[in-house]
Amino acid sequence: MEVKLFKINGTGPGQTYEAAAGELLKIEWDCPGCDFCIIYPYNWKVDCNGEMEIYIYETMTVILRAVKDRESVQKEITAKLSGGEDVKGISVSPAGPAGSGEETKFDFQLTKTAFGYLDHGIGRVEGRSGSYVLKNQYTVYRYDILTAGGETGYKEKTVKAGRSDAPEIQRLKYVMMKNGNEQKYELSWRVANNDGKDVIIEASDHKTTFAKNASGRASFARTGGETVTLSVRCDAGEKGKIEFADIYPFELK
Structure with a gap:
């Protein structure tokens, strides 16, 4: 072995x-x-x-x-x-969702770092600036970075691009509040263009889903243990899929 x-x-x-x-x-x-x-x-x-x-x-x-x-x-x-990443500028052309078959040009500039990570299929980007031409696949691009010093919490820079009818997470808020050894979690979400399909909301130590609605709120409490991560999934058939994994909550102190 x-x-x-x-x-x-x-x-x-x-x-x-x-x-x-x-x-x-x-x-x-x-x-x-x-x-x-x-x-x-x-x-x-x-x-x-x-x-x-x-x-x-x-x-x-x-x-x-x-x-x-x-x-x-x-x-x-x-x-x-790496910590300390920052975004100087993000832009897309044309602005907003593109029409069928239309290409979207996505530009960015980074400071305090030589690389970053852009979600929704772009992946790791090397260098302090870059430009990508994207074809009709995605709706929302979001850049998540740690706040300076590695504190708990994230900054976001959001631009919209891609197909106007693709599944989109319009809202996803997940926070945790501590009171001694007790932890209280609250989450809310809203998914658009899901074509009537279930939106699966799960947490890592729960065996059942919170809900299957396109929008809603949920809360739960627990004592001790590791931070509970969250998963959001939706399969809207030909319109595409939404699948996030290991989403950590903002910690409110």
Whole structure:
């Protein structure tokens, strides 16, 4: 039994991968001869080989543990947020949703960093500025960055582009308030153009969904434990899909 392969976006054990807030991390592993593996800090029990993708919103150490009978071996990789990123400018042309078949030009300028991460399919961007021509696939582009000093919370720069009838998350607010060891979570959402399909709202330690409506509010409380992440999913058929993973709440102090 051994950890033959373990990488995060090409970075191996004992190394640090520097990521932008909101970046999609691809985890790959291969542990021949084991019974199963566990991926921490998520406590996910997985097969002996495979891959998965997660979004990063805080610095963390990802541990892969291979288990056979009563023995185990493990390796770890640190995924570190670069911190301090800022956006000088974001623009799209033409402004607003494009017509069928129309191309959208997306421009950005970054400061305090040499890279960033743009969601909704764009991915990691290298350099302090860039330009992308996009074709009719997405509705909302959102750039998430950590506040200076790595504090809990995010800044957003939002522009609209792409198909006017594509599924769109018009509102997603997820906050946590602490009172001693008790944590109270509140969330609200609104999804447009979902074509009547269910919008699945789930939290990481709840076995059932909160609701399947296109808009709504929900709250729950818990004591102790890890921060509860949130997932929002919607499959609107030919109009496309919305799927977010590992959404962390804003912490109100």
